[in-house]
Amino acid sequence: MSKLNKDILFLIFEELKDDKDSLFSSILVNKNWCEVAIPILWKDPWKNLIKERLLLETVVSFLTNESRDYMISHGLNLLIKPDKLPLFNYISFCRYLNLHKLERIIYTIRNIKEEIKWSMISEEIFKLFINKNNRFTHLIIPYGYKRQIQYLSGFEHCFSELESLRCDVKTNQGFLNGLAQVCKSIKKLVVNVRVINKPGIIDLIEAQTKLEDVRFVFDLMTRRIDDILFYRICGKSLVKRANTIRHLQVNNELIPNLSSYVNLISLEIGTHEHNASWNNLENVSLPSLRILKAHKVPTNILVNFIENNKGILLEIKISDISFEVHTKKLIQAIYNNCPNLQYLELIINDDDILELENLLINCKHLDGLILNVFNINTDEMGWDRLFEILIKRASKNLFKFKFIHRTTIKFEALKNFFENWKNRKPMLLHFIEMFHLSSKHLSLIESFKKKGIIKIFYHDKFSYGFDDFEWIKMR
CATH class of the missing domain: 3.40.50 (Rossmann fold)
Incomplete structure (x- = not known):
């Protein structure tokens, strides 16, 4: 086993990528195992991060003598130089960059009060990640991020092959514009939508050619009147990428032309408006759709949508509906039109239990059932009746x-x-x-x-x- 070639070891260790204990044990077997396991461990060092200080110490061990001398000249002699260089260039193996967690490990440094010194330390550590030797495929930008890393040398090289981005519409617009210039092949985009919506994210969407998975995560507690214009413009940018998008999580107002998304496999749609218009869901048939998740969508609209997509849905999640409108008709629409359904989340009350029986009779392929017992x-x-059924x-x-x-x-x-x-x-x-x-x-x-x-x-x-x-x- 210990003599397996590196290609075989890589395939095995890739299956263990979420099992860090096993990977850590593997690096102790021999040199070959270690050389294969280390890049997998460092691909995403931020995942399940517990020992932040230990990660910081490893990172700063790569600071050059020039960087250390520069900080010492400004009264920052707090980063201990290692006795010997690390065995691997760990940072070069990183493919995930979580800017929130990177900032957090920097702030584990104690006893610094001056903001200018924090800025100095941060810049030197960021240079270890953003340079011409590294490439990232996944990037997470925290809420309201203001750092202007697009000006760091090597920014274009680092992010030119970015495949996944999670960010906020309030992220520094210069940073988003920089990404729009560099990143053309993002496949997964997750956007947190807050109170203040800015156009940088729209330019980023316009620049993409391979968008497959787009998710807008909304702050349902806040909304401004001028959001409507943002949604309208953003929706027009999205529909230009409709042919490539397979997975979509959106506010209702972002998709005025839902029927254009002909290759959609999963749709998660909702609203926080009580009087929202749902004309975009009426009489829409999406031939590739398999997964539907609906939040605050009126039951009569859902009934119409399910009937128009007869026989193709495998997963349905329905949350936060009003019971005064056609609840039984919704359950009937599911069991009459979704014979291949495998997973279902449904809100039920006392009056719906008998319809649940009909659903179980007709949906023989159900594997998992979530009942929100209202x-x-x-x-x-x-x-008694529920469990008996x-x-x-x-x-x-x-x-x-x-x-x-x-x-x-x-x-x-x-x-x-x-x-x-x-x-x-x-x-x-x-x-x-x-x-x-x-x-x-x-x-x-x-x-x-x-x-x-x-x-x-x-x-x-x-x-x-x-x-x-x-x-x-x-x-």
Whole structure:
């Protein structure tokens, strides 16, 4: 095993890229293993970063004598010169640059009060990353970032092959304009939209030729009137890239021409406006669409959209809808038009439980089900009926469940659910709730884990550790 050639080792270690403990152990085997594992470990040194000070010490060990002499001449003799040079040029292996975490490790340096000295140290450390010897494929820019790194020597070389960018519309506009001049092949773009929207991001979108995954993450608490103009202009830039975009997460106002996105595979759409217009979703058919996530989209609009995309949807997530409009019709639209559905998140109340039974009968390929239980009366038979239907109608494929609930789950109903799950595939179970699972409930769950009825169980309040249709692997 220790004599495997480097190509084989690379393939093996790439599979272990998220398992840092195993990779760290690998570098101790022999020289070949070490030479293959080190670049993978340093590809993204910011991921799951815990020992910030240790990373800083490694980084500053690459400071040149010229940089050290320059800082010493300005009264900064705090960065200890290593006894010997590092074995590898670790920084050259970095393909991910997280500017937020880079700034954080710099600020682990203590006892500096003058801003000019902070600026001096930061500039010298940034030069270790931004130069003609490094290339980055992934870049994260934090909120309101103001540093003008586009003027550093080697900026164009560093970011000319950028594939993924996460930034903010309020990011320094000079920086965004610099990226627009250099980066033409970004595939994934994640944009945080805040109160003050500026045009730099629009120029960046216009410059791209390979956009595949575009996500606008909105601050739903704030909005200005002039945002409408920003959305309109930005939407026009996006639609020019419609043929290449496969994944889209947007505010409704950003996509006036949704039908142009003919190659779209996943769509996440929502709004924070109560009186938003949804004409752009009416009578739209997207032949490649497989994933739909909707937030605050009226149920009648969703019904129309699902009917127009009959037979192709594999995942549906519906959140924050109003129950006064056609809730049952929405569930009916899903089970009448989505026979191949594999994952579903749905809001239900007492009146929808019987329609849930019809859904389970018609959607035989369901693998995972998330039920946002909006209003089930604990003192009546709501929970009993819900679990009875799951036992009776769940196909053999269905064994992954999440329950998002605001009322206490009836203990006897839950116990009966577990007892009648025998001879089925052990379930993956996740409860997301606010103070409604007692120690008695948790003990019951643990007892059925020991019996093999439940394979994995998670219990939290907000599900921050998981993606939507994810039951095991935490982010």
